[in-house]
Amino acid sequence: MKHSKDFKLIILLFAFELVIVTVLTIIAVAKYGGGSGRSSGGQTLLLDNVGEKLFPDSGRLNVGHNVEKITPDPNGNKTSAPSDNSPAPTQAPTPVPEKYNYYSFVFDENGYRSVSLGSDDSNSTVPGNTIENIKESKLIIPASKSYLSLGNINIENNYVGKDLKLTDIFAEPLKLKQMKRDAANQFIVFYTHTYEGYCLTEEEQLHEKRWYTTENNESNVVAAGTALYEKLVSKGFNGVNNLTVHNDGYDALHSYDFSLVTLQEEFNVNPDALLSIDVHRNGYGSLYHGKLYGPTAELDEEKYAKIMFVIGLDYSSETGTYSFETNPYWKENFKLVFLLMEKLEERVPGITSGIALRRTPYNQQVAPNALLAEVGFEGNLVSEAQRTTSLLADIIAELYS
Numbered sequence: 001m002k003h004s005k006d007f008k009l010i011i012l013l014f015a016f017e018l019v020i021v022t023v024l025t026i027i028a029v030a031k032y033g034g035g036s037g038r039s040s041g042g043q044t045l046l047l048d049n050v051g052e053k054l055f056p057d058s059g060r061l062n063v064g065h066n067v068e069k070i071t072p073d074p075n076g077n078k079t080s081a082p083s084d085n086s087p088a089p090t091q092a093p094t095p096v097p098e099k100y101n102y103y104s105f106v107f108d109e110n111g112y113r114s115v116s117l118g119s120d121d122s123n124s125t126v127p128g129n130t131i132e133n134i135k136e137s138k139l140i141i142p143a144s145k146s147y148l149s150l151g152n153i154n155i156e157n158n159y160v161g162k163d164l165k166l167t168d169i170f171a172e173p174l175k176l177k178q179m180k181r182d183a184a185n186q187f188i189v190f191y192t193h194t195y196e197g198y199c200l201t202e203e204e205q206l207h208e209k210r211w212y213t214t215e216n217n218e219s220n221v222v223a224a225g226t227a228l229y230e231k232l233v234s235k236g237f238n239g240v241n242n243l244t245v246h247n248d249g250y251d252a253l254h255s256y257d258f259s260l261v262t263l264q265e266e267f268n269v270n271p272d273a274l275l276s277i278d279v280h281r282n283g284y285g286s287l288y289h290g291k292l293y294g295p296t297a298e299l300d301e302e303k304y305a306k307i308m309f310v311i312g313l314d315y316s317s318e319t320g321t322y323s324f325e326t327n328p329y330w331k332e333n334f335k336l337v338f339l340l341m342e343k344l345e346e347r348v349p350g351i352t353s354g355i356a357l358r359r360t361p362y363n364q365q366v367a368p369n370a371l372l373a374e375v376g377f378e379g380n381l382v383s384e385a386q387r388t389t390s391l392l393a394d395i396i397a398e399l400y401s
Helices: 001-034 049-054 120-125 223-235 256-268 330-347 381-398
Strands: 061-062 070-072 079-080 100-110 109-119 127-133 146-150 152-156 174-177 187-190 237-241 275-280 296-299 302-303 307-312 352-358 370-376
Touching: 070 370, 100 330, 109 330, 120 381, 152 330, 174 330, 187 256, 223 237, 223 381, 256 275, 302 381, 307 330, 330 352, 330 370, 330 381, 370 381
Parallel strands: 100 127, 152 352, 187 237, 187 275, 275 370, 307 352
Antiparallel strands: 070 079, 100 109, 100 174, 146 152, 296 302, 307 370
């Protein structure tokens, strides 16, 4: 009997365990789902929720397809990365290499002429000057109070206290970086002596206006510089026409301190600018043969104000010495001015009135290719000055293209 009771007890325990297992199985199926997870070919076979909790970085398996990786998201979401069939990402365009135009110079008994070397970098090793039938001694600008004439180009030196050898200045070719028509501001026009004025009418030319100044931008150097700016823009080049006034109530020399700040700020904003032009007007100060002095050159019955360029060298007023560090660009400016004056003379003979040399840089030390242009005199008409700066813009556009 005892064995019979033990056997019955074992049967009851086994039945109880079987009931427990069955109940747990039913609970698990109800909680996690009892689907097989299989589907017909080409559809997605997902890991069940249990697997997803255990393996959050798993992949979703596409039956008959590629594995699609799950990328964890910092916010807990899971984002599928593109499959292998997704289009390749667009690559950034290869930057266009910078291009330069090179110019060499030939000096002879008739003066000089430029030679375009094209834009091939291999030409950069070609000597910048060639001397034909002229002694090198004829190509030296003597120290202060001297005058040198090269064909149609006159160089006046009243300030530089050392001899300047053109063979040294032009030893390397002139190298001009090409302006890009789709680029941000490529040039800067500004005015150190903003109020330097011209005559609006011929009647005004008959009345003496000693060192004439006016705040009217329709009749001062702003009018001339704006014509230059607008012509370059019409050629497709972006630029800046900075109208900041620098000489209101200040003497002429002090104005350069203020325009220096303006120019530096412009280059900070436009570091890729390739050319700066400080537009001035020359002055005679009194009547000449009954009217204000305003010489012109004429072509096809159109009058042009004469233009002169000022080249500042490398003299430091602080140390009292010449140092290349004061203005490392003066030789390049020298070559650029020679090229511009040659091209201006080819278009309108007699339009240039020469080059004036100065010891100090006059803000030309800020960046390469810095021009200081004296356009006409107080006796010139605004229209004559604008005609000249418009022509200058045409030539700049050609040389920098």
